[in-house]
Amino acid sequence: CFWAPQAAFSQLEGVLSSTAGYASVVNSTDSFGRPSYFSVCRGDGRTEAVQVEYDPRKVSYEQLLRTFWQEHDASIVVPGKEDQYRSVIWAHDEQQQRIAEMTVREAKEQYETTGRDTPATVVVRIDDSTPGRIFIPAETYHQNFWAKTRAKFFGLAVVQLLLVLGTQSSPQLSSLLGTAVFVQQAIIFWWFLESAELVFSAARGMLAKEQ
Incomplete structure (x- = not known):
């Protein structure tokens, strides 16, 4: 690999x-x-x-x-x-x-x-x-795979921590909720794009095999 x-x-x-x-x-x-x-x-x-x-x-x-x-x-x-x-x-x-x-x-x-x-x-x-x-x-989804995977998991972990802290009573922490949700959605969307590329690659491979 x-x-x-x-x-x-x-x-x-x-x-x-x-x-x-x-x-x-x-x-x-x-x-x-x-x-x-x-x-x-x-x-x-x-x-x-x-x-x-x-x-x-x-x-x-x-x-x-x-x-x-x-x-x-x-x-x-x-x-x-x-x-x-x-x-x-x-x-x-x-x-x-x-x-x-x-x-x-x-x-x-x-x-x-x-x-x-x-x-x-x-x-x-x-x-x-x-x-x-x-x-x-x-x-693209294969390039720097381990570095991107670590970044995604680290990002999601930080976002989850912010979401937990943001639910506390502190107004300062609560203000982080919007940013945390945005970052979380961005990471999920990034994952979605790479998954879509994987699906398209699989479809192309299947079509090539049939031809």
Whole structure:
């Protein structure tokens, strides 16, 4: 799943942006068509991935790969979800490919030492002439999922506290009721919009399957 890795990469100093999306292990995705979460779940050949833009003066490629290995167990293969959850490192140049392959070898030794199955991680060299055909950003509701979820629950908790306090006799606290109700409705509406996007994405995936 790309939620936790995206959150982890976003917290690293030097990471300029991280985007959850769907990627292929070949340099052309024309045969797949436009992906959606549901097409990937059905097994269209793509993998959940995170695209990271970073400042090499502040964080190295090796540091990014350490986070990659920390955020998942590459020895786990989910039956029926081999493509969706495959362990992949996409390298943009020869140096990145060399470093990535080195970390795979190190991981295999570490996994063997700890008694785990050999990691199934593969390294894919991206054709820089068509990088946009490898990675497609995921739907909006997937982006920064954990950060948004924490913000929603924290916001609702604060609003609930204000509503409870606002029912007390204090005039100052009572004046907060209107603001608290507005914030609560805004958070619920935010959740509704993301749920609607999920429904539309599902419908699009079902229509694509029928065609």
